[in-house]
Amino acid sequence: MPTKRLLLRWIAAAAAVAAAAQVPVQANDNVLRLLTWADYVPKEVVEQFTRETGIKVEITLSNNEEMISKLRATGGAGFDLAQPSQDRIVGPQMEFGIYKPLDLSKVQTDRFIPAMLEATKQNTTVQGKVYGVPHIWGTDGLVVNTKLAPDVRDYTDLCRDKYAGKVSMRLKRPTLIAFAFASGKDPFALYQDPKAYAALMEDVGKMLMACKKNVKFFWENKDQLLSGMRSGELVAAMMWDTGGWALNRAQPDIRFIAPRSGALGWVDTFAIPAKGRNDDAAYAWINFNMRPDIAAKVARSAGNFTAAKDGDQGVDPVLKRQFNESFPPAALQNIKWYPAVPAGLEEIEGRVLDRIKAAR
Known part of the structure; x- marks a missing residue:
């Protein structure tokens, strides 16, 4: 049988290996890899998100066709959050399985315009599970x-x-x-x-x-x-x-x-890729963007209205006209x-x- 001293060495060595193995995971917890459209992620919003959460945002600009292609090629890996249009989720999901169901308990749904949220949930449901919530329309x-x-x-x-x-x-x-x-x-x-x-x-x-x-x-x-x-x-x-x-x-x-x-009419959504590594950061970004103050900043950048409740309060009056x-x-x-x-x-x-x- 091993001595008590040797057993303690084994435990210490195992703990050191485990700690070393956890370093990349902990580092990844501070990065959100976002696959999105041009003008949806203004610099001031990214900087504010990082200040408030400590999470850095890596942005890859794309469009619907490229999003599907990128995620299909990797089986849904490489990104933590994507922004496909609502009509481009069900088909690719049924065919390629590139997204994972949303955990709506982690989404602050009271921040959304109710009718738009319900319509998007309905249009992105596969086998009873919701795969997208609305962002910009x-x-x-x-x-x-x-x-x-x-x-x-x-x-x-x-x-x-x-x-x-x-x-x-x-x-x-x-x-x-x-x-x-x-x-x-x-x-x-x-x-x-x-x-x-x-x-x-x-x-x-x-x-x-x-x-x-x-x-x-x-x-x-x-x-x-x-x-x-x-x-x-x-x-x-x-x-x-x-x-x-x-x-x-x-x-x-x-x-x-x-x-x-x-x-x-189109609605661009938030959807989580099937092999995303940082779901917590993805949900944090979704909830952050649905705050009325942040939604107004995004709307000014994108030039479109968002699905955030009261998100049009800071929108340019010329745009409203x-x-x-x-x-x-x-x-x-x-x-x-x-x-x-x-x-x-x-x-x-x-x-x-x-x-x-x-x-x-």
Whole structure:
């Protein structure tokens, strides 16, 4: 049998090994690896969060497609918190399992606008478990130089012969969805019927191929698009609301318009990757961002409203006025909110988008 002295040495050695093994974990507890969008994480908010919690924030900027790709490649590792749009959670989760269910007992749900929280929970639920809560919301519609293109009121107006070479749109799924609505169809109603959805997308694809002569360029980044509108190179474009409002401040003739067929509404969420290492930091960041004072700072940076209760109290009054002008009550009621995208639909859309890109 070992002597008491030898046993104590063994215990001390084991304790030293355990302590050494814990050092990286403890270090990681002070870092939040965040996968998010541009302008959602202003410097002042990060600095305040670190001062109050001691947690550093490592930011990786991305978009929906890249978020899914990054998390799919690692099985949900590499990040502690991500911000996919609410419609891009259920499909990828069912197909790839890249997120983990939220523990809502750790989320201060009383800080959210109740209706938006409930809708997002419903749209991000898989097998009875919630995978996302709302953060920032906004719309896509039309930005129009009302002096140069006064009759553009819906997406299909971009295809009028007189605007050949003077409009822009993005070669992404929102354009397919928008033109489907503008043609009088409801693509969301066909989400559970892949055959019918594919037929609709084929029809929309033909419409966009015929419209291609009007497209000065399919925009890839916001600077390219904003520059084209400022210079008059473009007279109208499919664009997000805050881009239009920013242009309107300097050039009143340029306005964001909710199309007759309805603006497309999106909600970007908080979701925790399946192999995130620091859930506590993730929940701390979510709750911090839902404080009204912090939500106001984020809203000023992003230019969009947040899902925080009373988070609009510090929002620029000019932005509030622009919102009300773009969205009178009827237009607000007509917003087409993206539902969850079923697995497989983006493959259908991808094939159509590839053909549009290749068309001459």
